[in-house]
Structure formats: structure tokens, C-alpha cells
Amino acid sequence: MVVAVSVLLYHKGHEGNINKGAGGMRVSTQARAQAPLEAESQAQTRLKNFKSTMKRIMKYRVLLLMTLPAVVYFFINNYLPMFGVVIAFKNINFADGIWGSDWIGFKNFEYLFKTNDAFIITRNTLLYNVVFIVLNTVIAIALAIMLNDIKNRFFSRTYQSLILLPYLISMVIVGYLVLALLDVGKGYMNNTILPFMGMQEISWYSETKYWPFILTIVSVWKGVGYLCIIYLAAIIGIDQEYYEAATIDGANKWQQIKSITIPLIMPVITIMTLLAIGRIFYSDFGLFYQVPLNTGVLMPVTQTIDTYVYRALINLGDLGMSSAAGLYQAVVGFVLVLVSNYVVNKINSDNALF
Amino acid sequence: MQKGKKLTVILLVMVLAFTTLLAACSSSNNEPANTPQNTDAAAPQDTENGNSGLEPVELVMVFPGPGEPQDFKEVEAAINEVTKEKINATVKLVMIGWAAWTQQTTLMLAGNEKVDLILSGLGTYTQNVGRGQYLPMNDMLENEGKGIKEALDSLDPAFLDAVKINGEVYAVPSIRDLAADYGITMRKDLVDKYNIDVNAIKSYDDLDAVFQIIKDNEPDMIPTTKYGDTIIDTHLNYYRDALDDGFGVLPDLDNGLKVVNFFETPQYAEMLNTVRRWYQAGYIAKDAATSTETQYNMVKAGKAFSFMSHMKPGIAAQESKNVGMELISVNFLPATTATGNITSIMWSIARNSEHPERAMMLLNLLYTDPELVNLFDWGIEGKHYVKTDVDNIIDYPPGVDAASLGYNLNYGWMFGNQFLSHIWQGDSPTLWDELAEFNKTSKKSKALGFNYDSEPVKTEVAAVRNVYDQYRKALETGTVDPVIELPKYIKQLKAAGIDKIIAEKQKQLDAWAAANN
Amino acid sequence: MQTSRLYQWSINIIMLIFTIFCVFPFVLLVSASFTDDLEIVRTGYKLIPNQFSTAAYQYLWNNSADIFRSYGITIFITFVGTLAGMLMTTMVAYPLSRKELPFRNFLAFYVFFTLLFNGGLVPTYLLYTNFFDFKNTILALIIPGLLVNGFFIILMRTFFATSIPTAVIESAYIDGAKEWRVFYGIVLPLSLPVLATVGLFYAILYWNDWFNGLIYITDKNYFSIQNLLNRILLDLQFLQSNTQQVGKGAELVAKLPLDAMRMAMAVIGIIPLICAYPFFQKYFVKGLTIGAVKG
Structure with a gap:
């Protein structure tokens, strides 16, 4: 509030200057041509707007300058290469170069839709992502709240470091580890755990029905530690006074979580979810390709857009087709984020991305 | 608020405009750099008068590999001494990981990076030629590359014809096994122990009895394990000319040049039935479809008795070395050659090359100069190998074994003319003659020389x-x-x-x- | 805050179970790296090796020149990259968290857009190799795609916006503090948990990155430790599954290291990060919160 008022005051105080500047301009305009009064006043407001913007820029120049390194970096690293989207619409020939190659319209996109599995692939990608987003968020927040509440510092820190472990292991290695558990003959499940529970051996890698669960578990196992740290940092930042006051009022743990913790970390939850939605058409290639060990039988439940593209192009090595896939994924994600951001903006503009 | 929005729009437009501008610049930067290369490629004839007046150049040679061996740089230096003397060129060797190969080389050739000689083939030859990655070689093969043409034609003129696309050569195959026969490799100790008559193995059906013996007597052992991805992965190529990717083939390498779907043929169904029968009899591991173990580790660990693969003369010695125990190979399907056998490992001159004619001279040395070939194949004499009393046979230097060898690349089949290299102790002394004969007498596909382009x-x-x-x-x-x-x-x-x-x-x-x- | 003993017990038990769930496969990994290679082929991965062997580590030790150099590269890029990345990230995240910043929405969008769209590998590669000549340089491991991460910016901006009340900044202004002074005198000290979090994430990002190495590096002097490991893992997979195309595929796998060694490399790739973790944890402290400043 205070800021807004001060900004307003600031602008008021300088209005005089702006008018003066505009006045000077008016003389010259009149001298050249007898412009209609309306246009003249329009020009004046435009100029006024411009001036006030310049003032704001001047006032916050330090802040703006601070953003400069990152802005420049993104310009070079991300925006400059974006001319490369044309590759998705071209049949690249190295002798002609990127610009000289033939335009072929949307032909590079065809393979993404021309398969009768297109529906299954899209469904898998979307469903898995939705489940991952929901589960990972809920579990990560729950863990973060618990970690924050644990009084013994040593334990708390030990848990914190150890749950991050899976995040550090490469997916190829994870694939080996999952095999160690699920191998038909040598795996733990079949050798130790299932007999112990008096159950029959299961041929894990040939039964599609288990894999939605296995992949979800692996995803949670691998990703939750990372997300948990983000939420933990958010929860640690909550002012203890809130809880003290709530305790005095007799609120129990659950009530405190519901009415203090969650609302206060809501901005972080919203942002994380929005970002995840932006990547909803992407999938972790390692999880869906390496972990099921590229098993064909499991493809109805493990095939996602990324694995489809990989399998399709591994021998074709076609640049146009791979950029087409990337563009398709990005555009869908972008549209979804715009929509969800719009919704978030309606509910609480503070939480929106932009 | 309004002002902010308007300015945002203006700024956005400016950024976009600027981006396009810069992008345009970057592309125009690319193109002029390409043009001189092309003129360079056309011009060399007048500067090229014998080896004496050559300007010193650096040639970059790119190939896939498992990671640089310890003494790689030393060998590179020794190679440079030879090339410096013979063609006044230094050679920079760039080895790229197998898995990264397609991606990294595509990127290298998309830019203007210095690449002269590049390994080609690996199932992507036609596509890459179609994308203009390589320079045509016909003219150069008549001049700087005469030795290559002679060496290949002395084997069989069909081989150089096989790589032509629209009459133009874009790559030359390395001289190695350019055909393949098919069979099974087994543990020799067990073959002897159970008196298995290897000469009786003439077909897949003869293998059942062999596998049964192993299954009965070696309870911890799987009679046969997969080679590559499946049990019959490379064996399939005996029954068909895969015509590049195997989608649409010529059965029996002929079929009157009528392309059919191999997976619909009775042959394929019959092979699958055989494999299924083996699986059900317990000759194949239950986890065969998902296992990530290599055939060598399976045999080495005593988990598997055999594997079925494509072969060539000297295969038993090679596989024995790979596994570290004595193996015996039985080839029961005779040798065949399809275009794919030849185009799998080749050398091309990259579009980027600034000195294509010099690159061709280097390539020519790889097909004609034993000194250079042996450096690439075996390393430095005295350090990485020593000559034995028998002519052309080499062995480990004293006190060095396979594990401590500083240069153990062993990629003889890649570097030009393998027939010029020494023969390792333990291999047949006449190995290269056998291979040459093998290449010559193999059954040639009716479509040998047809290079299919999957682009359409x-x-x-x-x-x-x-x-x-x-x-x-x-x-x-x-x-x-x-x-x-x-x-x-x-x-x-x-x-x-x-x-x-x-x-x-x-x-x-x-x-x-x-x-x- | 009062918490009952029962509550403490139960959350500790839940965390313990989850921690074991996370650690268990890692134990498997370590144990596999200490198992005799052929034993793995025979009996699979075991929690306690049937045949204890340090052969994998001995082999790595024999190639220690490569390994140590790669370690050096990894440590260097992690250190420099994290520092530079953090600096640039905080510098852009803080202004973005200020509502009165001119072009705030545009800048936020500008940052966010980078998370979704990119020009793809080829143009990026051409830019960095043709214009900047990054091929086979250490900069190629630090700058392309990693240096400033839009995700971390948005994350940090959200933290700044929610955990630092405008009132604190306002009062600093009234006291006559300059922007820069507000930033590093007030905002940064208040944000230690976030800085530690994002710092850790940058460190992980750099430590685990192998993609830049795969694309920009062919000289083994610049291979990071993850490059070495990933090259082996991916080569094995590629050669096995492309025997028909490559022709030599299945026979080339003979040259690649066996299971135990791959596991050992994975282990030595993780250990240093685990050791570095407590350094970041130090800043996950309560007490340095707004309450303290306000009071």
C-alpha cells in the first residue's frame, strides 16, 4: 500500500515537468502543420505517458540494471537461437544451410499424429504427468511439514540429505536398480519378498498392469526429495509468531497446517504447479525408456511423446522431425500455462506467473 | 497501466525484430563460409603436382570409439610423423562416443567446424548423403585416391560399386570382412566334455540336441543367450537383403527384386517358432527380452553356453579373446554380402573440409601404407606390440598383457585397409588371405549396390x-x-x-x- | 511451538521409513560396486555381496589420472557455475519480486518463456561454436543452457515476494538506504534458506550435467565425471541395440567396463555432492526470519 501511494505522489509531483516538455513540443508541431486539436492532445498524452515511464525507469534504474545480466544471457542463450524453429518446417540439407533448405510446411509434424497410437501416447504423457504433479506435490509438502517439525536437528538434517539421494542418481543406473528388484529370476521381489509373503513369482517385465504403479513410485522416489527442499525452504520462512498465536488460541496441529502453513506457502505451490503444467507434454525420457529397460511388451503403458520420438528418430536422425516434436510440446504447454495463469490471475493475481 | 502495456508491446516487437535481424546475420555468416569451401573443392587440381610442393595442412579425422586409450596422444604423434613426411599434413584425431555419434557429428557438420575425414555408414549413409553432408569422390578417386580404388577393386569391383548413389561415390568402405556367414559360438571346454559333434550342426534343428545336453548336465547354465538384442538378431540377415532398414526386404537376397515384408514370410514365422520352442524347453533365459547383460559377460560368468551371431574367418579366436576363455565357432549358414555389409563402415570427406584433396591423400595412405595402418591398428612398435620370429605376426611386448596395454583400441576393421596390418599371435597367419577369399566368394545379393533413401x-x-x-x-x-x-x-x-x-x-x-x- | 512427544515419535518414524525407502536402492548400488563382476551376472544385485571385491575401485584407481582430472573439471564448473548463476539469479529475481518495477510483467514473461521455448539444439550449438568458439573449452560446460535458470529465478522471486514484507523494504527507504544497499543489506540476509536451496540446486545441476559435455566436448581433457560415466552407460546401450545397423555393435561391447565398474563410477560421482550437502544445510536455519528483524 505504502509503495503504491508513494509512487502516485511521485508521479503527481512531476506532472508539471511533463507538461512543460510537451508544451515545447507543441510549438514545433504547430509551426510545421496545422494539425487537428484532437490528434494534438493524443500526441500529448502519449508523450506524457512516455515521460512518466521514463521517470519510472530512472527511479528504478538500479533495479532494472540488476536484471540486465540475466536478460542478456537469456537473449543470447534462449532468444537468439529461436530462429531455429524454422527447422521444424524445413527439410534440412547441410549443403544449403538452414535458411537455404526447402520449406515443407507441416510435414515434419505428421509422424506425431499419423500413428494409430497417437491417442495412447498423448494420454499416457498427460495422465502420468497429472498423477506425478499431484502426488509429488502432496507428498513433498507433507514431508516438508514433518521435517520442519522434527525437533532433533541431527535427525532432521540426516533425513533431509538422504531423501535427496535418489535425485542424484542417473536414470540409467536407476534402471539397473529397478531390475535388481524386479528381475524375473534374480530380483529381490521374486526371490525374497514375494515368497516371504507367500505369493507367486511375478513376471514383472511382461505385465503391463504393474507399470503405472512402478513408474509412479520411481517418479516419487526420485523427485520428491528435490521438491521437498523447496517447500521446506518456504515453510522455514514462515514467521513463528503465527504459530505461537495459533497455539495460544488452542489450534491443533492439523488446524495450524490448514490455516497457516498451506495458505502461506500457497504462492510457492501455485508457481510450482504452473511450471509443471507448462511441461505437461514432456516426460522424463529416462523414466519411461531406461527404467522399463526399453521393453516392447510394456510400451502400451510406458510409451510417451518423448520415447516415441526417440524410437522414431534414432536411426533417421532427422533434425526437422525432432524440432517439430519439441515445438509441438512447447506450444501445448504454453497454451495450457496461459490458461491456468489466467485462472490464477482471476483468483489471486499475486500468485500468477506474470 | 495502459502505458506499461503499450511499451511492453513496443519492446517486445523491438526484441523480436532484433532477434530476426541477428538471426539473419548469423545465417548469412554461415553461407559465405560455405561457398569458399566449394570452390576450394573444385580448385585443387592445379595445386596438386606430386607430394613435394604440398603446403602444410592440418586434417581432422573424426570417428566413433569407446574412449581414448591411455597412450592415444602418443600414437597420434607417431601418426603425425608419418603423415608429415608423406603428405606434409598433420592429423588431429577426434574420437566420439558411440551413443553420441549421430547427434554430435550432425551438429559438427551443420556448422563450419573443421572436419575433413569422417567415418560414415552405420545405417545412415543414404540419409546423410541426401542431406549433403559428404563431398562426392569420383574425381578424387581417379587422382589422389588411386590407391584406394586399386585396393578395393583388387578384392572385387562390386564393392566400390555398392556404395554409389546415382553413380557417385560418397564414401569408401574400409577393407575388412565385407560379407558374413552365420553360426553359433560355444564354450570349447564343454563341447569337449560332452563330446558334442560340431560337424553335425547343420541347421537350427540340430542345435536342440546340443542345448539339451547342456541343460541336462549344467543346471546353472542357460544353453544359449542373446547376441545384440535378440537370439536371432543378426542371423536374420542370412535370409534376406535387409535393404537398409529391414522394413521391406529381398528374401534369399534375390526374390526377383521383389520387395516384401519379411515379417510376413514363412521363413520369419518358422524362425520365431524355433526360438519359441527353445524358450519353452528352457534353452533361453526367462529374462532374455529384458536382460542387459552382454553375451560375453554371460559366457564369462558361466551363465551361458553359447550365442548365435554373424561370423567371419577367425571369429573363434576373436570371441575367445573377448570372453577370456576358449570358444569354438560353428558356421552352418554360408557367407552372403548385401549392400549393408559394405556400407556399414566407410570413410567420407565432410562437406566442411577445407582441403578435400589432402583428406583424400590421407585416406589413400590408409589403404596403401602399412606403416600408417599399423600405427592406427596396433599402436607403436616396441611399446604396444613386438614383432615375433614369424613374419607379420606380432605379440604383446614383454611384461605387458591385455589389461595393461596402453593402446588397445583394436579397431583394425575401421582404419582403411585392414589387410595391410600385422596379425596378432594366436590368429591364423593367413587371416587376411582367408578374409579376402571369404569376401570374394560370398553369395552376393541381387540388389548389391542399391542404396535406399527413406526420406520420402x-x-x-x-x-x-x-x-x-x-x-x-x-x-x-x-x-x-x-x-x-x-x-x-x-x-x-x-x-x-x-x-x-x-x-x-x-x-x-x-x-x-x-x-x- | 508445542508438540507432543507422540507427534515427534510418529513424524520421526514416518520420515525414517521414507528415508529408508530412498536409501535402500543406493545401498544396493554401493554394494554392487563392491561385488565381483561375474558374480553380478550370476546372481544379480545383492544387498550384501556374496563375493566382496574391490576390483572395480582398483580399476578406477589405475585410471586415476582420467578420473582425477574429471573430478577437477566437475568441481571447477560446479563452483564457478553455481557462484555466477546465483549472482545473476538473485540479481534478476529480486527486482522481479518488487511490484513497482517498470516492465515487471514483461520481464517475468521474458524469463518464463525461456522455460518453454528454445530454438533447439542445432541453432544453440551453432551460436556457441561459431560465434563464441566454445567447442572444447571449459566455458562450454558452464555457460550454455545452465548459467541462469528461469525456473530458479521464478522460484526465488516467489520467495522474495512472499517472505520479505514490503514494509521492511519501505522502512529501509525511509531510512535513506539505496537500492543496492537494501538488496544485499536486508533482502539477502533475510533469504538465506532460499539462497541455500537455489544454490544447492545450481550445484546439483552443474554436478550432474553431462549433456553440454556430450555436445561441446570431444577433448577428453575437458570431460567431467558425469561425462565419463554417461558415455559408458549410453555406449553400452547403443551398441547392444544397434547391432544390425552398426554391424559391429554386439562385438564392440567387449571393450566396455562391466557392471561393478559402472556402479563404482556412479558412486564416486555422487559421494562429493553428499559431502557438500551439509554446507548448504547450515543455512536452513530458523530464527533468521522476519520476526527477528521486525522485533
């Missing part, structure tokens, strides 16, 4: 490859019942458009046949 049907290839991935491993390891799964597989292939691929292939093949006969 790449959408279908993408979809078909996914179906292939889904069904192949399970079927060819016997893990699923072919009676149920094979019809599904065929149906899916058709849905994904394999017939369109076959039609396109047939069209290209007919055109090729018309032009060549």
Missing part, C-alpha cells in the same frame, strides 16, 4: 520403428507366443504404414535396376 517415407518409418521396438525383442527371444503375437505385429506394422515403405522401396529398387542393368 520418413513419417511411416518413424511409426513403423516404434511398432518394431514394441514387438521384436519379445518375439525373437521366444518370450511370447508367435502364434498369437506375430499376427498382431504384422497388423500393427501395416497400420503404421509398412506397405507404403515397401512400395517406395520397390519404386527406388526398380529405378536402380533399370539404370544398372
Whole structure:
């Protein structure tokens, strides 16, 4: 509030200057041509707007300058290469170069839709992502709240470091580890755990029905530690006074979580979810390709857009087709984020991305 | 608020404009850099008068490999001494990991990076030629590359013809095993122990008895394990000319040049039934479809008795070295040659090359100069190998073994003319003669020399490859019942458009046949 | 805050179970790296090796020149990259968290857009190799795609916006503090948990990155430790599954290291990060919160 008022005051105080500047301009305009009064006043407001913007820029120049390194970096690293989207619409020939190659319209996109599995692939990608987003968020927040509440510092820190472990292991290695558990003959499940529970051996890698669960578990196992740290940092930042006051009022743990913790970390939850939605058409290639060990039988439940593209192009090595896939994924994600951001903006503009 | 928005829009437009401008600049930067290369390629004839007046140049040679051996730099220096003296050029060797190969070389050739000689083939030859990655070689082979032409033609003129695309050579195959026969490799100690008569193995059906003996007597051992991805992965190539990717083939390497879907042939169904029978009899591991173990580790660990693979003269010695125990190989299907056997490992001159004619001279040395070839293949004499009393036979230097060898690349089949290299102790002393004979007498495919370009049907290839991935491993390891799964597989292939691929292939093949006969 | 003993017990038990769930496969990994290679082929991965062997580590030790150099590269890029990345990230995240910043929405969008769209590998590669000549340089491991991460910016901005009340900044202004002074005198000290979090994430990002090495590096002097490991893992997979195309595929796998060694490399790739973790944890402290400043 205070800021807004001060900004307003600031602008008021300088209005005089702006008018003066505009006045000077008016003389010259009149001298050249007898412009209609309306246009003249329009020009004046435009100029006024411009001036006030310049003032704001001047006032916050330090802040703006601070953003400069990152802005420049993104310009070079991300925006400059974006001319490369044309590759998705071209049949690249190295002798002609990127610009000289033939335009072929949307032909590079065809393979993404021309398969009768297109529906299954899209469904898998979307469903898995939705489940991952929901589960990972809920579990990560729950863990973060618990970690924050644990009084013994040593334990708390030990848990914190150890749950991050899976995040550090490469997916190829994870694939080996999952095999160690699920191998038909040598795996733990079949050798130790299932007999112990008096159950029959299961041929894990040939039964599609288990894999939605296995992949979800692996995803949670691998990703939750990372997300948990983000939420933990958010929860640690909550002012203890809130809880003290709530305790005095007799609120129990659950009530405190519901009415203090969650609302206060809501901005972080919203942002994380929005970002995840932006990547909803992407999938972790390692999880869906390496972990099921590229098993064909499991493809109805493990095939996602990324694995489809990989399998399709591994021998074709076609640049146009791979950029087409990337563009398709990005555009869908972008549209979804715009929509969800719009919704978030309606509910609480503070939480929106932009 | 309004002002902010308007300015944002203006700024956005400015950024976009600027981006396009810069992008345009970057592209125009690319193009002039390309043009001089092309003129360079056309010009060399006048500067090229014998080896004496050559300007010093640096040539970059790019190839895939498992990671640089310890003494790689030393060997590179020794190579440079030779090339400096003979063609006044230094050579920079760039080794790229196998998995990264396609991606990294595509990027290297997309830019203006210095690349002169590059390994080509690996199943992507036609596509890469179609994308203009390599320079044509016909003229250079008459001049700087005479030695290459002679060396290849002395084997069989068919080999150099096989790599032509529209009459132009874009790559030369290395001289190695350019054919393959097919059979089974087994543990020699067990073959001897159970008195297995290897001469009685003439077909797949003869193997059942062998496998049964192992199954009965070696309870911890699987009679046969997969080679590559499946039990019959490379064996399939005996029954067909895969015509590049195996989607649409010529059965028996002939079939009157009529392209068919191999997965629909009785031959394929019969092979799947055999494998299924083995699987059900317990000759194949239950986890064969998913196992990530290599055949060598399986045999080495005593988990597997044999594997079926494509072969060549001297295969038993090679595989014994790989496994570290004595193995015996039985080839029961005779040698064949299809275009794919030849185009899998080749050398090309990259579009980027600033000195194409010099690159060709270097390549020429790789086909004619034993000193250079041996440096590439075996390293430095005295340090990485020593000569034995027998002519041309070499062995480990004293006190050095396979594990401590500083240069153990062993990629003789890659670096030009393998027949110029020494022969390692333990291999047949006449190995190269045997190989030459093997290459010459193999049954040649009727479509030898046909190079198929999948570009027009790449959408279908993408979809078909996914179906292939889904069904192949399970079927060819016997893990699923072919009676149920094979019809599904065929149906899916058709849905994904394999017939369109076959039609396109047939069209290209007919055109090729018309032009060549 | 009062918490009952029962509550403490139960959350500790839940965390313990989850921690074991996370650690268990890692134990498997370590144990596999200490198992005799052929034993793995025979009996699979075991929690306690049937045949204890340090052969894998001995082999790595024998190639220690490569390994140590790669370690050096990894440590260097992690250190420099994290520092530079953090600096640039905080510098852009803080202004973005200030509502009165001119072009705030545009800048936020500008940052966010980078998370979704990119020009793809080829143009990026051409830019960095043709214009900047990054091929086979250490900069190629630090700058392309990693240096400033839009995700971390948005994350940090959200933290700044929610955990630092405008009132604190306002009062600093009234006291006559300059922007820069507000930033590093007030905002940064208040944000230690966030800085530690994002710092850790940058460190992980750099430590685990192998993609830049795969694309920009062919000289083994610049291979990071993850490059070495990933090259082996991916080569093995590639050669096995492309025997028909490559022709030599299945026979080339003989040259690649066996299971135990791959596991050992994975282990030595993780250990240093685990050791560095407590350094970041130090800043996950309560007490340095707004309450303290306000009071």
C-alpha cells in the first residue's frame, strides 16, 4: 500500500515537468502543420505517458540494471537461437544451410499424429504427468511439514540429505536398480519378498498392469526429495509468531497446517504447479525408456511423446522431425500455462506467473 | 497501466525484430563460409603436382570409439610423423562416443567446424548423403585416391560399386570382412566334455540336441543367450537383403527384386517358432527380452553356453579373446554380402573440409601404407606390440598383457585397409588371405549396390520403428507366443504404414535396376 | 511451538521409513560396486555381496589420472557455475519480486518463456561454436543452457515476494538506504534458506550435467565425471541395440567396463555432492526470519 501511494505522489509531483516538455513540443508541431486539436492532445498524452515511464525507469534504474545480466544471457542463450524453429518446417540439407533448405510446411509434424497410437501416447504423457504433479506435490509438502517439525536437528538434517539421494542418481543406473528388484529370476521381489509373503513369482517385465504403479513410485522416489527442499525452504520462512498465536488460541496441529502453513506457502505451490503444467507434454525420457529397460511388451503403458520420438528418430536422425516434436510440446504447454495463469490471475493475481 | 502495456508491446516487437535481424546475420555468416569451401573443392587440381610442393595442412579425422586409450596422444604423434613426411599434413584425431555419434557429428557438420575425414555408414549413409553432408569422390578417386580404388577393386569391383548413389561415390568402405556367414559360438571346454559333434550342426534343428545336453548336465547354465538384442538378431540377415532398414526386404537376397515384408514370410514365422520352442524347453533365459547383460559377460560368468551371431574367418579366436576363455565357432549358414555389409563402415570427406584433396591423400595412405595402418591398428612398435620370429605376426611386448596395454583400441576393421596390418599371435597367419577369399566368394545379393533413401517415407518409418521396438525383442527371444503375437505385429506394422515403405522401396529398387542393368 | 512427544515419535518414524525407502536402492548400488563382476551376472544385485571385491575401485584407481582430472573439471564448473548463476539469479529475481518495477510483467514473461521455448539444439550449438568458439573449452560446460535458470529465478522471486514484507523494504527507504544497499543489506540476509536451496540446486545441476559435455566436448581433457560415466552407460546401450545397423555393435561391447565398474563410477560421482550437502544445510536455519528483524 505504502509503495503504491508513494509512487502516485511521485508521479503527481512531476506532472508539471511533463507538461512543460510537451508544451515545447507543441510549438514545433504547430509551426510545421496545422494539425487537428484532437490528434494534438493524443500526441500529448502519449508523450506524457512516455515521460512518466521514463521517470519510472530512472527511479528504478538500479533495479532494472540488476536484471540486465540475466536478460542478456537469456537473449543470447534462449532468444537468439529461436530462429531455429524454422527447422521444424524445413527439410534440412547441410549443403544449403538452414535458411537455404526447402520449406515443407507441416510435414515434419505428421509422424506425431499419423500413428494409430497417437491417442495412447498423448494420454499416457498427460495422465502420468497429472498423477506425478499431484502426488509429488502432496507428498513433498507433507514431508516438508514433518521435517520442519522434527525437533532433533541431527535427525532432521540426516533425513533431509538422504531423501535427496535418489535425485542424484542417473536414470540409467536407476534402471539397473529397478531390475535388481524386479528381475524375473534374480530380483529381490521374486526371490525374497514375494515368497516371504507367500505369493507367486511375478513376471514383472511382461505385465503391463504393474507399470503405472512402478513408474509412479520411481517418479516419487526420485523427485520428491528435490521438491521437498523447496517447500521446506518456504515453510522455514514462515514467521513463528503465527504459530505461537495459533497455539495460544488452542489450534491443533492439523488446524495450524490448514490455516497457516498451506495458505502461506500457497504462492510457492501455485508457481510450482504452473511450471509443471507448462511441461505437461514432456516426460522424463529416462523414466519411461531406461527404467522399463526399453521393453516392447510394456510400451502400451510406458510409451510417451518423448520415447516415441526417440524410437522414431534414432536411426533417421532427422533434425526437422525432432524440432517439430519439441515445438509441438512447447506450444501445448504454453497454451495450457496461459490458461491456468489466467485462472490464477482471476483468483489471486499475486500468485500468477506474470 | 495502459502505458506499461503499450511499451511492453513496443519492446517486445523491438526484441523480436532484433532477434530476426541477428538471426539473419548469423545465417548469412554461415553461407559465405560455405561457398569458399566449394570452390576450394573444385580448385585443387592445379595445386596438386606430386607430394613435394604440398603446403602444410592440418586434417581432422573424426570417428566413433569407446574412449581414448591411455597412450592415444602418443600414437597420434607417431601418426603425425608419418603423415608429415608423406603428405606434409598433420592429423588431429577426434574420437566420439558411440551413443553420441549421430547427434554430435550432425551438429559438427551443420556448422563450419573443421572436419575433413569422417567415418560414415552405420545405417545412415543414404540419409546423410541426401542431406549433403559428404563431398562426392569420383574425381578424387581417379587422382589422389588411386590407391584406394586399386585396393578395393583388387578384392572385387562390386564393392566400390555398392556404395554409389546415382553413380557417385560418397564414401569408401574400409577393407575388412565385407560379407558374413552365420553360426553359433560355444564354450570349447564343454563341447569337449560332452563330446558334442560340431560337424553335425547343420541347421537350427540340430542345435536342440546340443542345448539339451547342456541343460541336462549344467543346471546353472542357460544353453544359449542373446547376441545384440535378440537370439536371432543378426542371423536374420542370412535370409534376406535387409535393404537398409529391414522394413521391406529381398528374401534369399534375390526374390526377383521383389520387395516384401519379411515379417510376413514363412521363413520369419518358422524362425520365431524355433526360438519359441527353445524358450519353452528352457534353452533361453526367462529374462532374455529384458536382460542387459552382454553375451560375453554371460559366457564369462558361466551363465551361458553359447550365442548365435554373424561370423567371419577367425571369429573363434576373436570371441575367445573377448570372453577370456576358449570358444569354438560353428558356421552352418554360408557367407552372403548385401549392400549393408559394405556400407556399414566407410570413410567420407565432410562437406566442411577445407582441403578435400589432402583428406583424400590421407585416406589413400590408409589403404596403401602399412606403416600408417599399423600405427592406427596396433599402436607403436616396441611399446604396444613386438614383432615375433614369424613374419607379420606380432605379440604383446614383454611384461605387458591385455589389461595393461596402453593402446588397445583394436579397431583394425575401421582404419582403411585392414589387410595391410600385422596379425596378432594366436590368429591364423593367413587371416587376411582367408578374409579376402571369404569376401570374394560370398553369395552376393541381387540388389548389391542399391542404396535406399527413406526420406520420402520418413513419417511411416518413424511409426513403423516404434511398432518394431514394441514387438521384436519379445518375439525373437521366444518370450511370447508367435502364434498369437506375430499376427498382431504384422497388423500393427501395416497400420503404421509398412506397405507404403515397401512400395517406395520397390519404386527406388526398380529405378536402380533399370539404370544398372 | 508445542508438540507432543507422540507427534515427534510418529513424524520421526514416518520420515525414517521414507528415508529408508530412498536409501535402500543406493545401498544396493554401493554394494554392487563392491561385488565381483561375474558374480553380478550370476546372481544379480545383492544387498550384501556374496563375493566382496574391490576390483572395480582398483580399476578406477589405475585410471586415476582420467578420473582425477574429471573430478577437477566437475568441481571447477560446479563452483564457478553455481557462484555466477546465483549472482545473476538473485540479481534478476529480486527486482522481479518488487511490484513497482517498470516492465515487471514483461520481464517475468521474458524469463518464463525461456522455460518453454528454445530454438533447439542445432541453432544453440551453432551460436556457441561459431560465434563464441566454445567447442572444447571449459566455458562450454558452464555457460550454455545452465548459467541462469528461469525456473530458479521464478522460484526465488516467489520467495522474495512472499517472505520479505514490503514494509521492511519501505522502512529501509525511509531510512535513506539505496537500492543496492537494501538488496544485499536486508533482502539477502533475510533469504538465506532460499539462497541455500537455489544454490544447492545450481550445484546439483552443474554436478550432474553431462549433456553440454556430450555436445561441446570431444577433448577428453575437458570431460567431467558425469561425462565419463554417461558415455559408458549410453555406449553400452547403443551398441547392444544397434547391432544390425552398426554391424559391429554386439562385438564392440567387449571393450566396455562391466557392471561393478559402472556402479563404482556412479558412486564416486555422487559421494562429493553428499559431502557438500551439509554446507548448504547450515543455512536452513530458523530464527533468521522476519520476526527477528521486525522485533
